[in-house]
Structures are given as C-alpha cells and as structure tokens.
Amino acid sequence: MFRRIKKAFSKFIDKASSLLFSREQLLDLIDEFKFELVSNDVAYDVAEEIAAKLVEAVENKIVKDKETLMDFLKKTIKSYFDSVEPINIFYEASKTKPYIIVFLGVNGVGKTTTIAKTAVLFKEKGFKPLMVAADTFRAGAQEQLRVHGERTGIPVFMGKYGADPASIAFDAIRHAETRGYDVVLIDTAGRMHTDSNLVDELRKIIRVAKPHRKILVVDALTGNDAIEQAVFFDKAVGVDAVIVTKVDAYEQGGVPLSIVYSIRKPIIMIGVGQGYKDLKPFNIDEFLDKILPIK
Ligand SMILES: Nc1nc2c(ncn2[C@@H]2O[C@H](COP(=O)(O)OP(=O)(O)OP(=O)(O)O)[C@@H](O)[C@H]2O)c(=O)[nH]1
Numbered sequence: 659m660f661r662r663i664k665k666a667f668s669k670f671i672d673k674a675s676s677l678l679f680s681r682e683q684l685l686d687l688i689d690e691f692k693f694e695l696v697s698n699d700v701a702y703d704v705a706e707e708i709a710a711k712l713v714e715a716v717e718n719k720i721v722k723d724k725e726t727l728m729d730f731l732k733k734t735i736k737s738y739f740d741s742v743e744p745i746n747i748f749y750e751a752s753k754t755k756p757y758i759i760v761f762l763g764v765n766g767v768g769k770t771t772t773i774a775k776t777a778v779l780f781k782e783k784g785f786k787p788l789m790v791a792a793d794t795f796r797a798g799a800q801e802q803l804r805v806h807g808e809r810t811g812i813p814v815f816m817g818k819y820g821a822d823p824a825s826i827a828f829d830a831i832r833h834a835e836t837r838g839y840d841v842v843l844i845d846t847a848g849r850m851h852t853d854s855n856l857v858d859e860l861r862k863i864i865r866v867a868k869p870h871r872k873i874l875v876v877d878a879l880t881g882n883d884a885i886e887q888a889v890f891f892d893k894a895v896g897v898d899a900v901i902v903t904k905v906d907a908y909e910q911g912g913v914p915l916s917i918v919y920s921i922r923k924p925i926i927m928i929g930v931g932q933g934y935k936d937l938k939p940f941n942i943d944e945f946l947d948k949i950l951p952i953k
Pocket of ligand 1: 772905
C-alpha cells in the first residue's frame with residue numbers, strides 16, 4: 659500500500675540531505691521531485707504548489723536539514739486534509755431518522771460492495787440499515803445488491819428493471835419510515851460518467867430522495883480517472899464526501915491528496931479488501947505515516 663509514493667519521498671529526502679541543502683542543487687531536485695509526485699497520481703496543481711512552498715521554505719531557511727524537511731512535508735500535506743470540513747456519518751445518523759445517503763460513482767469502482775460494507779458498519783454500530791437498488795438500468799446491479807443483502811443479512815429494497823430510479827428511491831424512503839429503518843443507503847447507476855442522461859437521472863433521484871449526504875465512490879487504482887470522476891460528479895450533482903476503494907492494492911498513493919485538493923471534500927473511508935469488514939475510516943495521521951518515511 660502506497661509503496662511508490664513513499665519511495666519517491668524517501669528518495670527525495672535522502673538526496674536533499676546528501677546535498678547538505680545547497681540551495682542551487684536543491685532547486686533542481688525539487689523540480690524532479692514534483693514530477694515524481696505527478697507520476698504517483700498527485701495532481702499537477704497540488705504537486706506544483708507543494709514544490710513552490712518548498713522552494714520558499716528553503717529560501718527562508720525554514721527547511722535546512724532532514725528533520726525540518728520531513729516536518730515541512732508532513733505539515734504541508736496534512737494542511738490540505740485539515741482544510742476540509744470533516745464528516746461523521748455515524749454521528750449524523752444518530753441525530754436523524756431515517757438518515758439517507760445516495761452513493762455515486764461509475765461502474766466497476768466497487769460502489770455496490772462499498773454500500774454493503776457501509777451497511778455492515780451501520781449495523782455493527784446498532785443502526786437498522788436498508789440498502790436500495792436504484793440502478794434499474796443494469797439488471798445485474800440489482801442482483802448484485804440482492805446477493806450482498808443475502809450474505810450480510812441486511813434488507814434490500816428492489817425496484818423493477820427499467821423502472822424510474824427516483825420513484826424507487828421515493829418508495830424506499832417511505833418504506834424505511836414505516837418500517838423503522840434508521841439508515842437508507844441508495845445505490846445509483848454508474849454507466850459512463852460523461853453520459854448526460856445519467857446526470858439527469860442522478861439529479862432527479864437527489865431531488866426526490868433529499869439525501870443528507872451524497873457520497874462518491876472512486877477506485878484508487880484508476881489514478882487520474884478517479885480524480886476526474888471526483889471533479890465531474892462534484893460539478894454535476896455536488897459531492898459531500900468520498901470513499902476510495904482498493905487502497906489495499908494501491909501503490910502510487912497520490913489519489914487521496916489529489917481528490918481533497920481538487921474538490922475540497924473529505925475522504926471519509928477507504929476500502930482495503932473484498933470482505934465486508936474491509937472498510938476503514940480514513941485517518942490522515944495513519945496515511946501520512948504510510949506515505950512518508952520514518953526518520
Ligand atoms: N481489493 C479490493 N477489492 C474491492 C474493494 N472494493 C470493491 N472491490 C472489488 O471490486 C469489484 C467491483 O466491485 P463492485 O461493488 O461490483 O463494483 P461496482 O462499482 O458496483 O460495479 P458495477 O456493479 O459494475 O457498478 C468486486 O470484485 C469487489 O469485490 C476494495 O476495497 N479492495
């Protein structure tokens with residue numbers, strides 16, 4: 659996990675230290691480091707910003723040895739994550755009933771599995787969740803959620819194939835209200851994120867379901883595509899928070915930072931495997947410990 663970005667940081671920190679922080683040589687090295695970050699899925703704008711801040715810190719002698727460089731990198735990266743408003747869906751759900759989440763994301767990113775994992779987390783915390791199959795475009799999507807429901811023992815509200823997804827969401831919420839469900843987790847279609855019909859469909863679901871949160875699911879392994887999807891969905895329908903999947907198999911490491919930088923929304927959880935328990939809260943300090951070399 660995050661092996662490649664960690665290697666890039668280690669290489670840069672070691673080289674910078676061996677140059678004894680000679681200003682001229684360091685400037686070239688910072689430029690090289692910037693592209694190393696970009697090749698590890700750090701969006702160009704943020705890589706450039708980090709590089710510019712680093713040059714300034716060197717000029718001002720804030721960064722003058724290995725220790726101050728490590729400290730600088732840690733604080734700078736952390737500041738991007740700290741500048742976004744955190745969201746705690748479990749706390750929010752304890753205040754509102756039923757608490758409604760609409761999940762967004764393109765096909766294949768692990769959205770359906772993530773909904774099941776999230777439902778399992780809610781159940782473990784004592785909530786009564788309902789999963790809703792509102793992707794009526796692909797028959798397989800409904801079936802997939804039904805299977806997750808069977809395996810996890812969490813009920814699934816199914817709509818008919820081809821039915822209006824917004825009306826399914828509406829019926830599901832009424833059903834949740836009358837049956838005493840605490841949390842409603844709505845799956846949506848994810849065909850081609852550039853499809854304008856999809857955007858209209860999502861907008862309608864959101865208008866009808868009035869979700870408390872819209873959570874985007876992206877696959878870390880898709881790198882720049884994940885960042886583009888975040889920008890696209892945020893512009894199209896507004897994203898409140900992001901879950902990044904397949905982090906267990908992800909080595910580049912730049913996706914979380916790039917997403918937070920690009921849409922200024924928090925990463926709330928990460929998928930770390932295929933099992934239902936493999937969804938963890940995203941913790942910035944743990945993330946920094948994994949991507950930055952230890953002393
Ligand atoms: N290693 C790993 N695999 C994951 C993770 N999350 C999901 N997957 C796998 O990714 C594959 C796709 O997941 P789905 O949930 O079917 O994806 P989806 O976005 O619903 O895709 P569509 O059904 O095509 O819309 C499945 O094999 C999942 O088990 C994760 O965090 N780590």
